[in-house]
Amino acid sequence: MTITELEQDFDTVLVVDFGAQYAQLIARRVREAHVFSEIVPHTITAAEIAERRPSAIILSGGPKSVHVEDAPSIDAGVYELGVPVLGICYGAQLVARDLGGEVSRTDRGEYGRAELTRTGHGVLMADDEPEQLTVWMSHFDTITKAPEGFAVTGSTGATPAAVIEDAERRIFGVQYHPEVVHSQHGQDLLKRFLYDGAGCRPSWTMTSIIEHEVDAVRRQVGDARVICALSGGVDSAVAAALVHKAIGHQLTCVYVDTGLMREGESDQVVETFQRNLQIELQHVRAADRFFERLAGVLDPEEKRKAIGEQFIRIFEEAAGGIEDAKFLVQGTLYPDVIESGTPDAAKIKSHHNVGGLPEDMDFELVEPLRALFKDEVRRVGTELGLPEEIVWRQPFPGPGLGVRIIGEVTPERADLLRKADAIVREEVKRADLERDIWQVFAVLLADVRSVGVMGDERTYGHPVVIRAVTSDDAMTADWARLPYDLLERMSNRIINEVPGINRVAYDVTSKPPGTIEWE
Numbered sequence: 001m002t003i004t005e006l007e008q009d010f011d012t013v014l015v016v017d018f019g020a021q022y023a024q025l026i027a028r029r030v031r032e033a034h035v036f037s038e039i040v041p042h043t044i045t046a047a048e049i050a051e052r053r054p055s056a057i058i059l060s061g062g063p064k065s066v067h068v069e070d071a072p073s074i075d076a077g078v079y080e081l082g083v084p085v086l087g088i089c090y091g092a093q094l095v096a097r098d099l100g101g102e103v104s105r106t107d108r109g110e111y112g113r114a115e116l117t118r119t120g121h122g123v124l125m126a127d128d129e130p131e132q133l134t135v136w137m138s139h140f141d142t143i144t145k146a147p148e149g150f151a152v153t154g155s156t157g158a159t160p161a162a163v164i165e166d167a168e169r170r171i172f173g174v175q176y177h178p179e180v181v182h183s184q185h186g187q188d189l190l191k192r193f194l195y196d197g198a199g200c201r202p203s204w205t206m207t208s209i210i211e212h213e214v215d216a217v218r219r220q221v222g223d224a225r226v227i228c229a230l231s232g233g234v235d236s237a238v239a240a241a242l243v244h245k246a247i248g249h250q251l252t253c254v255y256v257d258t259g260l261m262r263e264g265e266s267d268q269v270v271e272t273f274q275r276n277l278q279i280e281l282q283h284v285r286a287a288d289r290f291f292e293r294l295a296g297v298l299d300p301e302e303k304r305k306a307i308g309e310q311f312i313r314i315f316e317e318a319a320g321g322i323e324d325a326k327f328l329v330q331g332t333l334y335p336d337v338i339e340s341g342t343p344d345a346a347k348i349k350s351h352h353n354v355g356g357l358p359e360d361m362d363f364e365l366v367e368p369l370r371a372l373f374k375d376e377v378r379r380v381g382t383e384l385g386l387p388e389e390i391v392w393r394q395p396f397p398g399p400g401l402g403v404r405i406i407g408e409v410t411p412e413r414a415d416l417l418r419k420a421d422a423i424v425r426e427e428v429k430r431a432d433l434e435r436d437i438w439q440v441f442a443v444l445l446a447d448v449r450s451v452g453v454m455g456d457e458r459t460y461g462h463p464v465v466i467r468a469v470t471s472d473d474a475m476t477a478d479w480a481r482l483p484y485d486l487l488e489r490m491s492n493r494i495i496n497e498v499p500g501i502n503r504v505a506y507d508v509t510s511k512p513p514g515t516i517e518w519e
């Protein structure tokens with residue numbers, strides 16, 4: 001299923017990104033209102049937008065002032081398309097400036113909580129909305145004059161034109177951030193824009209996504225044989241279940257043991273899968289090949305590409321034995337696509353299943369989850385009847401321990417890390433915190449050594465870093481505030497039980513500026 005097809009079949013909102021902290025969040029909130037949404041760069045032209053026939057456009061916030069020379073702007077043609085527009089913060093300031101209003105610098109900004117008073121009646125400020133709302137602001141510029149044709153329907157002490165509406169042209173602006181949870185009734189305001197302002201239908205539901213994808217998979221593959229790269233993770237399990245629903249016995253799943261899996265993983269994946277899904281599964285043991293290919297590789301991008309390539313070569317070999325299957329199902333998600341660097345986003349890292357794919361690959365990809373965020377995938381999985389032990393597993397990256405060994409990847413180092421990682425996960429499980437934490441794992445700083453003392457003897461060993469994060473979608477994350485006694489147990493056990501490790505550190509970096517994985 002391509003994203004273009006989704007755009008044709010669902011009312012779609014394009015979220016234009018001006019470098020906002022919250023563009024992702026806006027897109028997610030729109031989807032929570034059951035309307036499909038996507039993020040596009042502000043360099044998109046009005047003609048490109050028109051071609052995609054969106055039902056609405058949301059202009060995001062952004063760090064710049066509309067007055068500075070390199071302030072990002074939007075093709076003014078978008079206001080003439082007849083497509084409803086909602087500007088949020090920077091987006092609202094752009095609307096004001098572009099349509100003949102005024103935006104000025106204030107002497108002091110307005111950050112955090114603010115009290116909004118409803119000053120008029122409109123689509124956004126409907127009559128059933130309370131007269132007073134607590135909203136969340138974050139700006140230094142402010143709209144000082146609404147453009148002609150706009151009513152000011154909400155104000156705060158510092159921002160007289162906090163909500164502006166031109167119901168006729170269906171162009172709106174809000175200075176505050178309705179997408180953040182601190183803004184009271186924020187989601188209601190977004191819904192009013194979507195449903196009342198833009199006439200969007202709330203048809204983006206799990207059931208409709210499943211129906212849609214099942215249909216699309218059938219159309220894409222016909223009666224051909226298909227293989228599915230199955231890792232045991234949530235994404236590929238859901239993708240497999242969905243494709244299986246579409247084409248049944250035409251599907252064979254292939255699980256690859258890369259030698260970079262966690263302790264007990266292979267047995268567990270094969271067992272869980274066979275118990276829960278009646279789909280043919282091949283188990284390929286390929287550790288030697290991966291280690292051989294990774295010998296001498298230090299650069300994270302090179303590692304990822306080497307691993308991505310090995311995966312595909314193995315899938316190609318497996319496919320050769322299955323009536324030459326030409327289709328490969330992957331559990332690729334929207335964040336994988338964004339983070340691998342679409343034309344619109346900076347490349348952070350090549351996810352092995354997107355940017356890490358070899359160019360000469362023979363397969364046509366089937367990626368039914370390519371437009372979805374993780375929480376949506378979990379809901380699809382639940383709707384498809386997958387058990388909680390699959391749907392709520394913590395994510396584990398395809399390159400596995402390979403991107404958690406900082407330095408060259410060798411079988412011995414993988415063994416060390418596997419042991420430390422098993423302890424970390426065991427302790428989190430024992431503390432019953434597994435579901436509260438997005439991901440928790442160990443990282444081995446294989447090329448770093450430090451001096452310690454154990455049993456009166458000098459040690460000179462490697463450090464292990466514990467990484468635990470909370471997140472909704474892996475696009476942003478915070479380091480988890482694990483209890484000290486839990487950290488203490490992990491540290492003690494790792495040093496006592498894993499020879500060669502003499503120091504344990506805890507990673508207290510959020511994303512951004514860090515990423516979840518170390519490479």
Ligand SMILES: Nc1ncnc2c1ncn2[C@@H]1O[C@H](COP(=O)(O)OP(=O)(O)OP(=O)(O)O)[C@@H](O)[C@H]1O
Nearest residue numbers: 229230231233234235236256330331395396397398
């Ligand atoms: N060991 C593996 N064997 C076969 N396919 C794999 C393996 N590891 C990853 N893949 C493929 O790469 C895709 C992306 O991996 P990713 O880790 O993002 O997803 P996942 O493993 O399905 O889910 P999760 O994010 O919960 O770990 C998978 O959906 C799967 O198609």
Ligand SMILES: O=c1[nH]c(=O)c2[nH+]cn([C@@H]3O[C@H](COP(=O)(O)O)[C@@H](O)[C@H]3O)c2[nH]1
Nearest residue numbers: 350351352395396397398399474515516517
């Ligand atoms: O299948 C995958 N192939 C990859 O190459 C890959 N790199 C990172 N991840 C997972 O993606 C999420 C975000 O990770 P980062 O913050 O490190 O980019 C986290 O959940 C990571 O575990 C990957 N998954």
Ligand SMILES: NC(=O)CC[C@H](N)C(=O)O
Nearest residue numbers: 061062089090139140141
């Ligand atoms: N959050 C925002 O979009 C801020 C917009 C603009 N940079 C301002 O501070 O006024």
Ligand SMILES: [Mg+2]
Nearest residue numbers: 233396397398
């Ligand atoms: Mg995985």
